[in-house]
Amino acid sequence: MDEREHPWGVYIHIPFCKSKCFYCDFPSYAGRESFMADYVSALVREIERVGALRVEEAGTPATIYIGGGTPSVLPQELLETLLTAVRRIFLEADFPQGERARERAEAGTVEYTMECNPGTVDMEMLKLCRLQGVNRLSFGVQSFDDRMLRRLGRIHTGLEAMRSAHLARIAGFDNISMDLMYGLPEETVDDFRHDLQAMVELSPEHISVYGLQLEMGTAFYKMQENGKLKLPDEETVEAMYDLLVDFLPAKGYGRYEISSFAKAGRESRHNLSYWRDAEYLGLGAAAHSYLGDRRYENTHDILAYIEGIREGESIRRLEEDVTEKAHKEEFCFLALRTTEGIEKAAFARTFGEKLTDVYAGAIADLKKKELLEETETHVRLTPLGMKYGNMAFEAFLL
Amino acid sequence: MAKKNIRNFSIIAHIDHGKSTIADRLIEYTGTLSSREMEAQVLDNMDLERERGITIKAQTVRLAYKGKDGETYELNLIDTPGHVDFTYEVSRSLAACEGALLVVDAAQGVEAQTLANVYMALEHDLEIVPVINKIDLPSADPDRVKQEIEDAIGLDTGNAVLASAKTGVGIEEILDAIVEYIPAPEGDETKPLQALIFDSYFDAYKGVIAHVRVKEGRIEKGMRLKMMATGKVFEVTDVGYFAPTLVDTGHLDVGEVGFVAGSLKDVRDVRVGDTITFADNPAAEPLPGYRGVTPMVYCGLYPVDSADYDNLKDALEKMQINDAALVFEPETSVALGFGFRCGFLGLLHMDVIQERLEREYKLRLITTAPSVIYHVYKTDGTMVKVANPSELPPQTEIEHIEEPYVKATVIVPSDYVGAVMEISQDKRGTFQNMDYLDTNRVMITYHIPLNEIIFDYFDRLKSATRGYASLDYELADYQTSKLVKVDVLLNGDPVDALSTIVHKDRAASRGRQLVSKLKEIIPQQMFEIPIQAAIGSKVIARENVRARRKDVLAKCYGGDITRKRKLLEKQKEGKKRMKAVGSVEVPQEAFMAILKID
Numbered sequence: 002m003d004e005r006e007h008p009w010g011v012y013i014h015i016p017f018c019k020s021k022c023f024y025c026d027f028p029s030y031a032g033r034e035s036f037m038a039d040y041v042s043a044l045v046r047e048i049e050r051v052g053a054l055r056v057e058e059a060g061t062p063a064t065i066y067i068g069g070g071t072p073s074v075l076p077q078e079l080l081e082t083l084l085t086a087v088r089r090i091f092l093e094a095d096f097p098q099g100e101r102a103r104e105r106a107e108a109g110t111v112e113y114t115m116e117c118n119p120g121t122v123d124m125e126m127l128k129l130c131r132l133q134g135v136n137r138l139s140f141g142v143q144s145f146d147d148r149m150l151r152r153l154g155r156i157h158t159g160l161e162a163m164r165s166a167h168l169a170r171i172a173g174f175d176n177i178s179m180d181l182m183y184g185l186p187e188e189t190v191d192d193f194r195h196d197l198q199a200m201v202e203l204s205p206e207h208i209s210v211y212g213l214q215l216e217m218g219t220a221f222y223k224m225q226e227n228g229k230l231k232l233p234d235e236e237t238v239e240a241m242y243d244l245l246v247d248f249l250p251a252k253g254y255g256r257y258e259i260s261s262f263a264k265a266g267r268e269s270r271h272n273l274s275y276w277r278d279a280e281y282l283g284l285g286a287a288a289h290s291y292l293g294d295r296r297y298e299n300t301h302d303i304l305a306y307i308e309g310i311r312e313g314e315s316i317r318r319l320e321e322d323v324t325e326k327a328h329k330e331e332f333c334f335l336a337l338r339t340t341e342g343i344e345k346a347a348f349a350r351t352f353g354e355k356l357t358d359v360y361a362g363a364i365a366d367l368k369k370k371e372l373l374e375e376t377e378t379h380v381r382l383t384p385l386g387m388k389y390g391n392m393a394f395e396a397f398l399l
Numbered sequence: 400m401a402k403k404n405i406r407n408f409s410i411i412a413h414i415d416h417g418k419s420t421i422a423d424r425l426i427e428y429t430g431t432l433s434s435r436e437m438e439a440q441v442l443d444n445m446d447l448e449r450e451r452g453i454t455i456k457a458q459t460v461r462l463a464y465k466g467k468d469g470e471t472y473e474l475n476l477i478d479t480p481g482h483v484d485f486t487y488e489v490s491r492s493l494a495a496c497e498g499a500l501l502v503v504d505a506a507q508g509v510e511a512q513t514l515a516n517v518y519m520a521l522e523h524d525l526e527i528v529p530v531i532n533k534i535d536l537p538s539a540d541p542d543r544v545k546q547e548i549e550d551a552i553g554l555d556t557g558n559a560v561l562a563s564a565k566t567g568v569g570i571e572e573i574l575d576a577i578v579e580y581i582p583a584p585e586g587d588e589t590k591p592l593q594a595l596i597f598d599s600y601f602d603a604y605k606g607v608i609a610h611v612r613v614k615e616g617r618i619e620k621g622m623r624l625k626m627m628a629t630g631k632v633f634e635v636t637d638v639g640y641f642a643p644t645l646v647d648t649g650h651l652d653v654g655e656v657g658f659v660a661g662s663l664k665d666v667r668d669v670r671v672g673d674t675i676t677f678a679d680n681p682a683a684e685p686l687p688g689y690r691g692v693t694p695m696v697y698c699g700l701y702p703v704d705s706a707d708y709d710n711l712k713d714a715l716e717k718m719q720i721n722d723a724a725l726v727f728e729p730e731t732s733v734a735l736g737f738g739f740r741c742g743f744l745g746l747l748h749m750d751v752i753q754e755r756l757e758r759e760y761k762l763r764l765i766t767t768a769p770s771v772i773y774h775v776y777k778t779d780g781t782m783v784k785v786a787n788p789s790e791l792p793p794q795t796e797i798e799h800i801e802e803p804y805v806k807a808t809v810i811v812p813s814d815y816v817g818a819v820m821e822i823s824q825d826k827r828g829t830f831q832n833m834d835y836l837d838t839n840r841v842m843i844t845y846h847i848p849l850n851e852i853i854f855d856y857f858d859r860l861k862s863a864t865r866g867y868a869s870l871d872y873e874l875a876d877y878q879t880s881k882l883v884k885v886d887v888l889l890n891g892d893p894v895d896a897l898s899t900i901v902h903k904d905r906a907a908s909r910g911r912q913l914v915s916k917l918k919e920i921i922p923q924q925m926f927e928i929p930i931q932a933a934i935g936s937k938v939i940a941r942e943n944v945r946a947r948r949k950d951v952l953a954k955c956y957g958g959d960i961t962r963k964r965k966l967l968e969k970q971k972e973g974k975k976r977m978k979a980v981g982s983v984e985v986p987q988e989a990f991m992a993i994l995k996i997d
Contacts, residue, residue, distance in 0.1 A: 012957055012958075211953040211954055212949075212953045214952075214953055214954075235945075235947075235948040236948060238948060238949070239948035239949055242948075242949050259951055259952075259953070260953050260954065272956065275955070275956050275957050275960070276955075281957055283957060283958070287958070288958070289957050289958040289960075289961075291957065291960070296960070296961055298958075320961055321961050327964065330964060330967075331960055331964055334963075334964070334967065335955065335960065338955060370925075387951065388949045388950075388951060389925060389947075389949065389950050389951065390950070390951030390952065391950045391951055391952060391967070391970065392925075392950060394952075394967050395967050395970050395971045395974070398964075398967055398968060398971050
C-alpha cells in the first residue's frame with residue numbers, strides 16, 4: 002500500500018506555547034499547561050476513533066505533521082503518549098505483524114514531521130521522537146539576532162537555535178527544516194543577510210522564509226495601530242525579498258514554493274500535498290481537514306474540544322462544501338504557489354476540462370503582464386509572478 | 400361613489416418625518432389590508448425605497464372609511480415621491496387632490512423640502528390638515544412645531560392632529576379630519592373626459608398602467624381615449640382603483656382616483672401631467688400644467704466589462720419603460736469605451752437608476768461625475784449644449800459659456816446662518832433673501848450655479864450645520880460664467896472620463912485637489928503612476944502613485960485555504976469596479992473623485 006493513488010496527510014495540532022509571539026495569530030495559547038494532560042488524552046481518543054476510521058478507508062497516510070503551537074512544549078510523558086498513539090494508528094496499521102515504525106519511517110515511506118521551538122528542545126525529547134518514527138523536524142528560528150528575537154516575543158536565543166540543530170543531528174535527524182522571517186521591526190537588509198548566512202551555515206535540508214504579515218488580534222497589530230511598530234519601508238522589504246530569492250538558490254536551496262526552499266529532494270511532502278489538492282485529516286483543536294470536497298474545522302476552544310471528545314460529541318464542523326468552482330480556483334492558486342505550477346494533466350484529470358479552456362482569458366492576461374508562463378505540461382508563475390502572486394491568484398477566481 | 404363622499408389627498412412630509420408609517424397606519428386602520436398583506440404588499444416595494452427611507456414611485460391606495468356621521472367615504476391616498484428631484488411629479492400628484500396632510504415631526508419641526516411642497520400644495524388650492532407626528536418622542540414639542548407651522552407657512556393649526564404613527568395614537572382623528580376638512584371633488588360627469596395622469600408604470604401583462612384623477616366626465620372599459628399631449632389613442636382594457644393592487648371595476652367616475660390601462664407598450668406615451676380625453680369627442684382644452692421632462696443632470700454610464708454593453712443597453716431600455724424621465728444616448732469614451740450619456744432629474748434619480756442597474760440587472764458600472772448642461776456659444780455664432788465635459792469645444796472656438804443657476808432654499812437654525820453663507824459664497828452663490836421662520840429658524844435663499852449644488856453643496860451644508868440644514872432648489876436661469884475644462888492624465892495619457900468643467904478662478908486649486916484625491920483612490924500597482932491635471936497643454940498639478948513593491952501571501956497551509964480564498968475573493972470584488980484605462984487599473988470612485996474634494 003505504499004504507492005497509493007491518492008496519498009493523504011495527517012495534521013495534528015498542539016495549541017500550547019510557553020508564550021505567545023507578538024506576530025502570531027495561530028490558535029495557540031500560553032499559560033494553559035494545566036489542560037495539557039486532558040488535551041493529549043482527548044487527542045489520542047480522536048486519533049483512535051477518527052484517525053483509525055480514516056486509515057481503514059484510505060490506508061495509512063503518506064505524511065504526518067505535528068504542528069502548533071509548540072508540540073515540543075509537551076512534557077516528555079505526554080509527548081510519548083501522543084507519539085505512541087500516532088505510531089500505532091498511522092504507521093503500524095498496515096503492519097499487524099509488528100514491523101517497526103522506525104524502520105518504515107527510515108525507509109522514507111512516510112514523511113513524519115514535528116515542529117519544535119528551539120527553546121524547548123532537549124536530547125531526551127529528540128530521542129523519543131526518533132524512536133517513535135518522527136523523521137523530520139521543523140524549527141521556528143525566525144531570526145538569529147537576540148535583540149530581534151526579543152522584539153518578536155520569542156523565548157529562545159540565536160545560540161539556542163544553533164544548539165537545537167546540532168542536537169537534532171546528534172539524535173540522528175537527517176531532515177531538518179528551519180523557519181526564518183523578514184520585514185521585522187527595525188530590521189535592515191544587512192540584518193536579514195546575516196540571518197540568511199547564519200541559516201545556511203547550519204545547513205538544514207529545508208528553509209521556509211516568511212515576510213512578516215500583520216494579522217488582526219496580534220500584539221504587533223495593536224502596536225502598529227498605536228504607531229509603536231517601526232517596520233521597514235516597502236522598498237527595504239522588497240530588497241529583502243530580492244535578496245532572499247537570489248541568496249538561497251545560490252547556496253543550493255531551490256525555491257519550490259513562494260516561501261519554501263529546499264536542497265534537492267528535500268521539499269516538504271506534507272506541505273506540497275496542501276498545494277497539490279491532496280486530502281488531509283486534521284486532528285486536535287482548531288485543526289482543519291479536507292476530505293472528499295469538504296473542508297472541516299475542529300473547534301478552536303481547547304476546553305470545548307476536551308469536553309466534546311470526552312462526551313463523544315462532534316467537535317468537527319463543516320467549514321465549507323467546496324463547490325466545483327471553488328475547487329478549480331483553489332486547485333489553481335494553490336498549485337501556482339509552487340514553482341512547478343499547475344500541472345495541466347492533473348487539472349484535466351480532476352475536472353475533465355482543459356485548464357487552458359477554463360482559464361484562457363486569465364492565462365492570456367497574466368502572460369501579457371509577464372506574471373505567468375506556459376510550458377507543454379504546466380502553467381506557472383514567472384519570478385515576477387511570484388512577487389505579485391496575489392494578482393495572479395486572483396485572476397484564477399472564476 | 401357619490402362625489403360628496405370622495406376625498407382625494409396626499410401626504411406632504413420631510414424624509415423621516417413618518418409619511419410612510421402614517422400611510423401604513425391609515426391602510427391598516429381602515430382594514431384595507433390585513434397586517435399579513437401589509438407585510439407582503441405595502442412594505443414590499445422597491446428595496447431601494449425602503450433602504451433610503453424615501454418614496455420614488457407614487458403609491459396610490461383607496462381606503463373605505465365609515466365616518467362619524469355613519470356614512471362610508473372613499474378616501475384616495477396618493478403617496479407622493481419625497482425628493483427634490485421629483486418636484487414635477489409631486490406637483491402633478493398634488494394637482495390630483497383636494498387636500499393634503501402636512502406631516503411634521505414633533506421634534507424636528509418644518510424643513511425646507513416640506514415647505515416647498517406645502518407652497519406647491521397651496522398653489523393648487525389644497526386644503527391642508529397639519530399632523531404633528533411622533534408626539535411619543537421625549538423631545539417632542541408639538542406647541543413649538545404648531546407655532547412654527549403658523550409662522551412659517553401662515554397655516555391655521557386649529558385643526559391640527561397630534562399623532563404617533565408608531566403607537567397608533569391619532570390615526571382615527573386623522574381619518575376624521577380628512578372627511579371633515581378636505582373638500583369633496585367637483586366636476587361634471589356629463590362633460591367630455593379630462594383625466595389627469597399623475598404617474599405610470601409598466602405591467603408585463605396589462606401594458607402601461609396610468610394613475611389618473613378624473614376631473615371631468617367618466618371612464619369606462621372599452622372606451623376609445625386619447626392622450627392630449629402625445630396624441631396616443633387607445634382602447635380601455637382595464638379601469639379601476641388601487642387597493643393598492645389593481646381592482647378592475649370597469650369604470651372610474653368623476654372625482655375618483657384610479658388607474659387606466661389600454662395595452663400601451665411605451666411608458667413615454669403616458670406622460671405625467673398629460674390629460675386623457677375621448678378620442679372622438681375630446682375636451683376643448685387639456686388640464687393645465689403639463690410640461691415635458693427635462694433632465695437636469697447628466698453622467699456617463701459605462702460597463703466595467705465592455706462585453707456588457709448590450710446588456711446595459713437592454714437594461715436602460717427596460718428601465719425607461721417605467722421611467723419616462725430617464726433619457727440616454729450612446730457615447731464613446733477613449734478611456735472607458737462604449738457607454739451611454741444619461742440624463743436624470745437630479746442626483747438622487749441618478750443614484751437610484753445606477754443602483755437599480757447594478758442590483759436588478761447585475762451590471763458592473765462605471766459612472767462618470769455628473770455634469771449639468773452648459774450652453775456653449777461659439778465664435779461662429781452657434782450654440783451647442785454640452786453635457787459631457789470632454790466634449791467642450793477648444794477654448795479658441797468658444798465665445799462664452801452659460802451655465803444653469805438655481806434658486807436654492809436652505810432652512811437652518813439661526814446659529815448656522817454664517818456657515819451657510821460662507822459655503823454658499825464659496826460655491827459662487829449670490830445671496831438673495833433671508834427670513835426668520837421663528838425665533839430660531841431661518842430660511843435663506845441663494846442664486847447659485849447648479850454645478851456647485853451637485854458638487855457636494857448639500858454634504859458641506861449638512862456637515863457645517865451638524866445635519867440641521869435642509870435644502871430645496873429649483874432651476875432659475877442660465878448665466879454667463881468663466882469656465883474652463885480641467886483634464887486629467889494618468890501615466891501620461893489623458894483620461895477623457897475624468898475631465899471636468901470648473902470656474903476659471905478655481906481651476907488651479909480644483910486641479911490640485913483632484914489630483915491628490917486620485918492619488919488616494921488609485922491603488923498601488925506594479926509600476927509608478929504619475930497623475931497630472933492640465934488646462935489645455937499646461938500642467939497645473941502632479942502627484943505620483945508609488946509602485947507596489949510586492950504583493951503575495953507569504954503563508955498558505957491546510958488551515959488557511961478557505962480563508963485565503965475568501966481574501967482573494969474580497970480583493971477581486973474590490974477590483975470589479977476597476978476599469979483598465981491603458982495599463983492603469985482605475986477604481987470606479989476615481990471617476991467621482993471630483994465630488995469628493997473639499
